[in-house]
Amino acid sequence: GQNIDQPTEMTATEGAIVQINCTYQTSGFNGLFWYQQHAGEAPTFLSYNVLDGLEEKGRFSSFLSRSKGYSYLLLKELQMKDSASYLCAVRENSGAGSYQLTFGKGTKLSVIP
Amino acid sequence: DTEVTQTPKHLVMGMTNKKSLKCEQHMGHRAMYWYKQKAKKPPELMFVYSYEKLSINESVPSRFSPECPNSSLLNLHLHALQPEDSALYLCASSQAWGTSGSDTQYFGPGTRLTVL
Numbered sequence: 001g002q003n004i005d006q007p008t009e010m011t012a013t014e015g016a017i018v019q020i021n022c023t024y025q026t027s028g029f030n031g032l033f034w035y036q037q038h039a040g041e042a043p044t045f046l047s048y049n050v051l052d053g054l055e056e057k058g059r060f061s062s063f064l065s066r067s068k069g070y071s072y073l074l075l076k077e078l079q080m081k082d083s084a085s086y087l088c089a090v091r092e093n094s095g096a097g098s099y100q101l102t103f104g105k106g107t108k109l110s111v112i113p
Numbered sequence: 114d115t116e117v118t119q120t121p122k123h124l125v126m127g128m129t130n131k132k133s134l135k136c137e138q139h140m141g142h143r144a145m146y147w148y149k150q151k152a153k154k155p156p157e158l159m160f161v162y163s164y165e166k167l168s169i170n171e172s173v174p175s176r177f178s179p180e181c182p183n184s185s186l187l188n189l190h191l192h193a194l195q196p197e198d199s200a201l202y203l204c205a206s207s208q209a210w211g212t213s214g215s216d217t218q219y220f221g222p223g224t225r226l227t228v229l
Contacts, residue, residue, distance in 0.1 A: 033217070042203055042220040043156065087155055100169060101218060103155035 004104035006088050011110045012078055020073045020107045022088030031091040033101065034062050034073045038084045046073065046086075075109075083111045116140075117221035119204050125227045128194060134224045136187040136204030145187040146218065147179060148203040156203055162187060194228045201225050 003025045012018040024032070031050040035043035047055055049064035049071060061074040073086055085106040092100060117138045126132050136145065144163045148156035161169035162181040176198075178190040187204055202225075205218040 035220075042222050045217050045219065048217060100158055100161065102158070106155050 004088055004090055004102060006086075006104045006107045008105070009108045009110070011112060012075075014078055014080060014111055014113050016078050017074065017076050018078060018109065020075075020086050020088075020109065022071045022073070022104055024069050024071070024088070024090045024104075026069075026090055026092045028093035029066060029090065030093050032062075032064055032071050033089040033091065034060075034071075035087040035089060035103075036084050037087055037106070043087055078111050080111050080113070083109060085109070117204055117206055117219050119202075119221035119224050121224060122222065123225050123227075125229065126191065126194065127229050128196075130194075131190070131192045133191065134189040134202055134204075134226075136189075136206075136221055137185055138206040138219070138221075139185055140206060140219070141184075142206035142208055142219075143184060144207045145181060146205040146207075147177075147187070147189050148205065148220075150201045150203055150223070152200075160189075191226075194226075196228050199226055199228045 006022045010018060031048060033048050034046040036046050037043040046060055047057055047062035049055055049062050052064055052066055054061055054063045059076045064071045075082055085108050087106045088104040089101050120135045124132060146161050147159040149159055150156045158171050159173045160179045165181045165184060176193045180188040180190060201223045203223045204221040207218045
């Protein structure tokens with residue numbers, strides 16, 4: 001099993017930078033994903049980290065420290081459309097050559113003018 | 114093309130009905146998933162199919178019966194559901210386990226199910 005923690009809600013201003021943290025505890029870590037989910041819609045993939053360090057994709061960056069069980073998602077130049085829930089998900093080896101993805105409870109980000 | 118399609122978009126059913134949810138992808142993915150998501154909660158994994166075989170069943174009640182007729186299709190058969198089963202049911206697909214790369218899961222738009 002695993003324990004994934006992320007803040008419940010965050011508010012940031014349009015044009016600013018926001019960092020959403022995620023901590024996890026798992027016995028068979030095999031990657032960490034960030035998804036964006038707008039209300040009533042399916043999650044969409046944002047980023048993936050399996051090695052320590054920073055992955056940058058346009059306005060979004062994600063960082064991973066496996067030794068600390070810690071990741072963050074960095075959103076730059078915030079836009080109103082970035083208002084959504086951001087889900088941290090940890091992939092864990094579940095044995096017999098398979099894995100499963102477990103989601104944190106999500107961080108609801110509100111971008112204000 | 115990174116599209117996963119699901120039908121129907123909305124479904125209302127009584128507790129005695131039998132219905133099916135359908136999911137389709139044409140990305141050549143050999144792993145497909147069913148998730149259940151209640152309002153303001155994260156998705157919860159229900160089933161995983163790998164190479165058309167059921168690999169994970171997260172202790173889901175037997176009133177939910179998955180089926181993977183081929184590598185592009187995934188069904189979820191519903192029978193004798195309870196009102197508490199009302200939720201958004203999400204299908205996802207990814208490259209099969211053991212392949213290189215991120216094995217990113219791509220989600221369909223979901224079926225919003227209401228059980229009366």
